[in-house]
Amino acid sequence: MSTSWKTTIFGSLAVAGVLVMSGMAYGGEGPAGGDLWAAATIEPGREGIVEVGGYEGAPLGAGSVLTLTAPANARVTGTPFAAGGYRGSVALGGGSGTYTFTGAPGADGKPTPGAWTGRTFPFVLSVSRDAEPGTRLPDCTLVLKDAKGTVRQWGTCTVTVGLPAPTLSHPQSGVPLGALPKASGTAYPGAQITVRDAREEEVCTTTTAPAGTWSCTPALPLPPGPGRLQATATLNGVSATSEQIDITVEASAGAQPDTVSDSGGGRL
Known part of the structure; x- marks a missing residue:
């Protein structure tokens, strides 16, 4: 099998098929x-990893804290940022995760330049198994405070429940x-489910059964020779694709349904 010819990159990190983006915002002191x-x-x-970034305000000193509060139906499971000067932690139960800046001030006693600025901070989120694909999980918040507890910047994170990739088991x-x-x-x-060929023309469509299985047969005969198939699943505005199959x-002389091999084919 070969991989999809329709891969689109939406961000800087992908973990377990998960697409991730980070955004930029405000510069200032308040x-x-x-x-x-x-x-x-x-x-x-x-x-999946959520990358939080965007602070371009005044440097914040040691003791400043970035907190991500997990959305409903999700929990924080890790804070994997490994750069020196920052300490990550996860609250008991995964309700939130934090990064604390621990870097020492410069020789002049001022905050270390660049703290929180021009970089992103990864939080690992685990989504509940019963979350419905296509839904947006509410109540994910971001807060950056200085060492005195004053809020210097805030925001929200958007976590959308993705759709697991379909499989195309037949043909082989x-x-x-x-x-x-x-x-x-x-x-x-x-x-x-929509099965398409290498030209992205529709071969056949169907709806996945409650048991999680699907099958469909082309309405028109497929042309002879080599070809390629790929299945795309769509639900509630999100989609995922299977690996390609070469056929x-x-x-x-006559186009008869292939019932012996229980396989599937596609246009060239």
């Missing part, structure tokens, strides 16, 4: 007019197919 901002798409029952690569082969696989229950359709 609370921000703009916000700290971060967004991630994480599948149910999986972990290298097995000759008839002109109307059956495609099948697994996906999230209720997801709309070969045999030349045939």
Whole structure:
């Protein structure tokens, strides 16, 4: 199998299929007019990294703290930032995570230049298994305070529940197919499945059954020769794609459904 030809990069980190972005905001000495901002798409029952960044205000000294409060149906499980001068921690139960700046002040006694500025801070979030794909988890907040506890900037993080990638189990690569082969696989229950060929033309569509299985047969005969298939699942505005499968359709005088191999084929 080969990987998707339609990969789009939305951000700087991807963990377990999870897409991550970070946003930039305000520069100044008081609370921000703009916000700290971060967004991630994480599948149910999986972990993903949310990158928080954007502070461009005055340097903050040792004891300043960045806090992410986890959204509903999620918890913080890690603070993996490894740079010197910062200490990460996770609250009991995962309700929040923090980074504390521990760097010493400069020789003139002023805060170390660049603290919190021009960098991002990763928080690992785990999304509940029963979270519904396509929903946006509420109540994810970000706060940056100085050593005195004064809020210097705040914001929200957007965590969207992603859709697990479907599988395209049939056909199997290298097995000759008839002109109307059956495609099948697994996906999230209720997801709309569209099978496309290498030209991104629709081959067949169906809806995933409650048991998580799907199958469909092309309405039109597939042209003979080599081809490629990929399944896309869509639900509540989010989508995911399977790996590609290379196929070969045999030349045939009549187009009959392929019921012997229970396989699927595609256009060239």
